[in-house]
Amino acid sequence: MLATKHDKLPLIGPPLAGAVGLRVDAVAVDTDSLGTFTGDIPRQAPPLDTAIAKARLGMSAAGQTLGLASEGSIGPDPAMPFVNADREIVVLVDDDNGIVVWESHSSWDIIVASTSVGADEDLAQFLGRADFPDHQLIVRPNSGVLRPIYKGISSIDALATAVGECAAVATDGLARVETDMRAHACPSRRAVIAAAAERLATRVAARCPSCGAPGWGRVDVVLGVPCSWCGTEVARPRAEIDGCPACEYRKDRPLVSPEEGADPAECSYCNP
Numbered sequence: 515m516l517a518t519k520h521d522k523l524p525l526i527g528p529p530l531a532g533a534v535g536l537r538v539d540a541v542a543v544d545t546d547s548l549g550t551f552t553g554d555i556p557r558q559a560p561p562l563d564t565a566i567a568k569a570r571l572g573m574s575a576a577g578q579t580l581g582l583a584s585e586g587s588i589g590p591d592p593a594m595p596f597v598n599a600d601r602e603i604v605v606l607v608d609d610d611n612g613i614v615v616w617e618s619h620s621s622w623d624i625i626v627a628s629t630s631v632g633a634d635e636d637l638a639q640f641l642g643r644a645d646f647p648d649h650q651l652i653v654r655p656n657s658g659v660l661r662p663i664y665k666g667i668s669s670i671d672a673l674a675t676a677v678g679e680c681a682a683v684a685t686d687g688l689a690r691v692e693t694d695m696r697a698h699a700c701p702s703r704r705a706v707i708a709a710a711a712e713r714l715a716t717r718v719a720a721r722c723p724s725c726g727a728p729g730w731g732r733v734d735v736v737l738g739v740p741c742s743w744c745g746t747e748v749a750r751p752r753a754e755i756d757g758c759p760a761c762e763y764r765k766d767r768p769l770v771s772p773e774e775g776a777d778p779a780e781c782s783y784c785n786p
């Protein structure tokens with residue numbers, strides 16, 4: 515049972531059907547109560563907790579023991595503040611096995627754009643940057659009372675009307691125009707959700723070597739590869755740790771063989 519208001523079934527259903535034969539249906543629940551992209555309802559919990567809460571809303575609405583949901587976080591990349599990143603989490607809550615399995619995918623190929631404009635300003639350049647109308651828009655007053663708010667705008671006429679109305683009530687005479695980041699309005703986000711769902715499907719298909727539960731996969735990373743000249747540890751992944759969502763079993767998966775050290779060029783001692 516997929517908790518969605520925004521048409522995510524074609525993104526999440528097929529990979530899970532293909533990998534583990536899970537038949538996925540959508541249930542309409544108002545996941546906006548858990549926070550929205552437009553910021554009219556702030557999100558309170560971390561994204562993974564929000565995704566789990568959404569899945570549980572769907573499960574109780576449909577009376578099912580299995581639930582799926584996704585949650586996205588869009589904003590400046592912490593490592594590259596001038597680039598926007600989209601991280602999508604897709605989660606499977608399985609009360610039959612008492613487990614939660616999740617995967618995520620991140621991408622910089624997300625279209626995020628905003629501007630403030632007067633009623634008769636030329637928006638052509640902005641609309642190109644925003645990939646309109648493939649990507650839909652939200653319009654609201656730039657200042658003062660932040661109502662009305664128009665969402666899911668996909669035609670030039672609707673955009674002009676919304677900009678006119680919002681600019682007229684704004685104290686600075688400007689309308690705020692921005693990309694609508696809801697999944698059904700934002701194709702560049704849909705691609706990231708689909709990729710996260712593919713990863714989840716692969717993970718649900720992987721069984722724990724110890725107890726057989728679904729969801730075996732990476733749970734942690736071990737940093738520290740010794741420099742091949744001096745042995746000082748370079749902060750690079752040495753191994754990944756696979757784990758099971760149902761039992762305590764863990765297994766190291768080395769990424770670097772013991773005889774192959776880190777490049778001295780990365781070493782803070784050899785190459786300060």
Ligand SMILES: [Zn+2]
Nearest residue numbers: 722725758761
């Ligand atoms: Zn296990």
Ligand SMILES: [Zn+2]
Nearest residue numbers: 741744781784
């Ligand atoms: Zn060194």
